[in-house]
Amino acid sequence: MRSIPLPEGKNNDMLTSLTVGLGEIKISRDPGEVLVAYGLGSCVGVGLYDPVTRVTGMLHAILPSCPGSSDGQPSKYVDSGIALLLDEMRRAGSDRKRLVVRMAGGANMLTAPGFTRFLDIGSRNVGMAVSTLAALNLKIVGQEVGGNIGRTVRLYVADGRMTIRTAGNMEREV
């Protein structure tokens, strides 16, 4: 495999953050960039990385799948978002067989009694991501999902590393 050297003398402070907003997909192959989805609650962040071409992409999906009355934005949903992410990764030059998959998010933010009927959006998002990725023969190598905490997720283009930060805590690797 052809390897690309890491940018020399680069530390986190010198990297450029590319925000992956609600219901968005971002793709980068610039090793000086890091894809960031801030404050994921029940949303999920799915990160794909091709270690050879360094094509890196992240999806910030809100809901598991498109309800009947769609507003036509596939990246808002886990199932259609993953398909679109793969497509954009391919067009940017990634090889599907090499893709490294990590994901984070899918928390249950409402734990108080009386809200049980809303409880499962986070886990439904995670479940949909797991089954969609499995159907595409993509293996998840790392994840931090569930619980009841918000997470900021970073995916580093230079080395494909995914990190998580929760409120009041330091960044840690998945």
Place this chain on the structure above:
Amino acid sequence: MDTNQEKFDEKTLSRMAEVAGVGINNAVEGISRLVGESLTVSTPSIHVAQLTEIPDLLGGPEAEAVGIYLRAEGLMSGQIMMVIPCPKALELVDLLMDFPPGTTDHLGKLERSALAELGNITCSYFLNAISDSTGISIRPSPPAVIVDMIGSILDIILATADGLTETVLMIHATFERDGRGTQANFWVIPDKNAFNPAAGREE
């Protein structure tokens, strides 16, 4: 998106602004009773915001905040979230407990429970005022308190609104007591068609 535009047309918005103004004033009366001292509220500002722009209005999606969440059921249904950025929440606890400013430096169990009670009373008085002025019965659920990143608090609305609601009614109010003040924001997210009865009463 047509649904949202219908929901927040100018007529509905001005009617809601009027009702929300009454709601906020009533809510302050509730807080005054809670703390046993008179609080005042500045004229609340009301506007319609896109869900996606909310985090930036409140200091970014990673900023920590306290969210107090209730659901309203009845003839008019929807969600209401009172959001206070963390530094403001600490000030608010000082204000509620009559501590000198800067006393509260973290949100422990007691502080969270004080804020939950504040949210509960505020939102209940708010909904009662709306109920009284429209003649529509609204029942609030018990409150849920979330202390986390603003983005993840917003996810609650996104998830429960089933992704269909793209706009919220944002009410910004400043509470004052003895010259000390602090701000709170309310997000009011009516369910689909929740305003129809209210609009009907205007005729």
